[in-house]
Each structure stands twice: as C-alpha cells, then as structure tokens.
Amino acid sequence: MPHAHPAPGAAHTRQRPGPCPCGPGASAVVLLLLVLLVALLPAAGAAAADGPRLSLDRAEAGKGSTVVVRGEGWRSRALLTLLVCGQNMVGGTNDCVNAEGRTVTTERDGVFRRELVVVEPPTPCPCVVHVATVTGEAQAADVPLVVAGHPVAPLPESSGARIGVLDARLEGSGGLLTWFGAPPARRLVLTVGNLGSGAAKDPVFRVGTARGVLAPSWEERRWRGTIPAGQRARVAFDVELAAGAHGPYEVSLEYGDKVLVTEPWDVARPWGVTLFWILLFLVVPAGLFRLGMVVVDRLRPRPAVAAPQSGALPWFTPEAMPRSPD
Structure with a gap:
C-alpha cells in the first residue's frame, strides 16, 4: 500500500483552536450577576438606614x-x-x-x-x-x-425655647474676711440645654436665696448669649449673702414659672467675730486696769528721804562705811 505523503506546507500549518462554546453563556451569567448586585445594594443600604x-x-x-x-x-x-x-x-x-x-x-x-x-x-x-x-x-x-381611660391633652408648644438644667454646682469658698463677718459669696455654675425648637437669646433667669424653710428672695439675672435649639451652654451667676450670714441656705434658679434647680449651701459661722468680742472683753478691761494702776502709782505720796550731813561725802556716811569682819 503506497504511503501517503502530506501536502507541501501542511507540516508547518498550525491548527487554530475554535471559539469556546461557553464564552457567550458565561458572559451573560456574569452580566446578570452584576445587575442583581447593583439592584440589591440600594435595598441593603435602605434597610440599614431604617434603623431600629x-x-x-x-x-x-x-x-x-x-x-x-x-x-x-x-x-x-x-x-x-x-x-x-x-x-x-x-x-x-x-x-x-x-x-x-x-x-x-x-x-x-x-x-x-x-x-x-x-x-x-x-x-x-x-x-x-x-x-x-x-x-x-x-x-x-x-x-x-x-x-x-387615660386623659388626652394637646402637646405643649415647642416653637419657642425651653430651658432645662443638665448639671449644677456651687463653686468657691470662704476666705479670711468671711471668717471675720464679710458677706459670703459663691458662684452658681450650670450646664443648661435648650429643649425647644427655637433659639433662646439673652434668657432672663431668677436667682433666689433662702435660709432654712423661709421663702427665697428672688433677683433677676440676664445671661448674655444665645442658646440654639438642641444645644447646651455654660451659665454662671454670682451669689452673695448679707454680712455675718451663717447657717443652712438654699440657692435656687428659676426660668419662666418653673424652678430648674436648688442647691444647698451650708454657710459656716464667722468665728472671727466671736473671737474679736472675746478679746475685746478681756483685753480692754485688763488695759484699763493697768492704766489705772499706773495713774495711782504716780499720784500716791512718796516717803521723805533724810538729807546727808554737811561736809561728808555720801560714800563716807556711816551707813555706807564698810564694816569690819568682827
């Protein structure tokens, strides 16, 4: 049987692979997955944005x-x-x-x-x-x-400012002058917040001081500044009592018709005044007694002193002469 020889140039001809039969289908699947992913991402974001x-x-x-x-x-x-x-x-x-x-x-x-x-x-x-x-x-x-069965009422108006106190304290301490009866003074420091929907511009507060169970005496204080809605601010007012005041006191802050906070203040007794009066009643009588004794000593009569004999020196007088051992 004769041997078949390849045609000239056939040995140098490379067979090219045909196109992959899965290429168009895979591209369609990838495209479909991308479309589904893009469609699901906004839904997931919306679900996360809904919150609890x-x-x-x-x-x-x-x-x-x-x-x-x-x-x-x-x-x-x-x-x-x-x-x-x-x-x-x-x-x-x-x-x-x-x-x-x-x-x-x-x-x-x-x-x-x-x-x-x-x-x-x-x-x-x-x-x-x-x-x-x-x-x-x-x-x-x-x-x-x-x-x-529970009563129903309209909601309070929230178009204006509504001030609330978040924190309050009395700062300061007494000094040497307060110990001797000077007016006690403190600083009422507050952190207030505007719970309303409108800004509070230059709000007017009322600061009251009361001793024990007595009614407080109020004084209007204007705070210069603006508290925006939903914001907080630091407010401070100086509080001073009368000279010599002591005992349990209360400092109150009122805004509108509502008392926002009440802080206790235990004022120490001015013991320097008590010490002053004690020293006054002890030192003054003692000083007067000493002065009187000096006056009496100056005015009382003195005994007469004998004059020395004429011609004799004072150190040769009989009283001044040294005595013999025997």
Whole structure:
C-alpha cells in the first residue's frame, strides 16, 4: 500500500483552536450577576438606614393589661429598656413611668419580643412605648400606644425655647474676711440645654436665696448669649449673702414659672467675730486696769528721804562705811 505523503506546507500549518462554546453563556451569567448586585445594594443600604423598628400586637390597651412589643434592626445582644410615656415623650423620661419599666436583650439578629404591662404615665396622652439602649451606641425608637381611660391633652408648644438644667454646682469658698463677718459669696455654675425648637437669646433667669424653710428672695439675672435649639451652654451667676450670714441656705434658679434647680449651701459661722468680742472683753478691761494702776502709782505720796550731813561725802556716811569682819 503506497504511503501517503502530506501536502507541501501542511507540516508547518498550525491548527487554530475554535471559539469556546461557553464564552457567550458565561458572559451573560456574569452580566446578570452584576445587575442583581447593583439592584440589591440600594435595598441593603435602605434597610440599614431604617434603623431600629418597633411594633405592638395591638394599638390600644387599658391600664393593667399587657401588650407584646416586637423589635428588629437593633444591635446584636443589646440591652434595652421599655417604658410607657405620655405627651410623646417631649419632656424626656419625666413623661415616663420609670418605676414600671422593663428590660430585654436582643437576639443575634437584632430582634426581640417582650411583654409590657400598660400603666398610666404621669402626663396625658398621646402616649408611646419608648425603647432605648442602656449601654454602647445610643439607639432609640417609639411606637404609638393608646392607653384606654387615660386623659388626652394637646402637646405643649415647642416653637419657642425651653430651658432645662443638665448639671449644677456651687463653686468657691470662704476666705479670711468671711471668717471675720464679710458677706459670703459663691458662684452658681450650670450646664443648661435648650429643649425647644427655637433659639433662646439673652434668657432672663431668677436667682433666689433662702435660709432654712423661709421663702427665697428672688433677683433677676440676664445671661448674655444665645442658646440654639438642641444645644447646651455654660451659665454662671454670682451669689452673695448679707454680712455675718451663717447657717443652712438654699440657692435656687428659676426660668419662666418653673424652678430648674436648688442647691444647698451650708454657710459656716464667722468665728472671727466671736473671737474679736472675746478679746475685746478681756483685753480692754485688763488695759484699763493697768492704766489705772499706773495713774495711782504716780499720784500716791512718796516717803521723805533724810538729807546727808554737811561736809561728808555720801560714800563716807556711816551707813555706807564698810564694816569690819568682827
């Protein structure tokens, strides 16, 4: 059988691989995955931006009944407090029943379920169930709740400034002059916050001082400055009592018709004045007695002294002569 020889140039011809049959399909799959990823990213961002959410098993409940509070979107293993509050909690926790609050710890996925006994808040409705974190990053949310039988009142006007005291203390101490009866003085230093929606410009406070159970005497003080809504500021006023004042006193601060803070002030007795009077009653009589004795000593008669004999020197008088040993 004759041997078949390759055609000239066939040995140097390289066979090119054909196109991959999976190329167009893989490209379509990758493109589809990219489209799905782009579509899911905004949804995930929106879910993260929603933050913690609350829901109740019923929107209205009477005093003493129980509602089930469910939450989601909270931090994992976070400790939360649950409170029933009135007036939509515009006044902070002062509108809540803090003594009847409950706690709960969220699951790994940030959800929780907790039963809460409905109690009447200290302020009128509209009421809410307020949930907030105890430690770590602050998170809070509210859900409306109608407390059957509880009075309802319109929310307070929040268009103006509403001042609250966050911290207060009396600074200063008595000196040497105060120990001797000078007017005692202190400095009332406060950290105030504007809880309203309007700025407080040059607010006028009233500073009062009272001794014991007596009514305070008020004095208007204007603080020069502006406290924007939701901001805080450091406010200080000088307080001075009458000369010689001592005993238990109270310093109060009032804004509008509400007393914001009352600080006790125990004023020490000016013992220097007492010491002065003691020394006065001891030293003055002793000085007068000494002066009188000097006057009496000068005015009393002196005994006569005998004159020495004429012609004899004073050191040769018989009284002045030295005596013999025998």
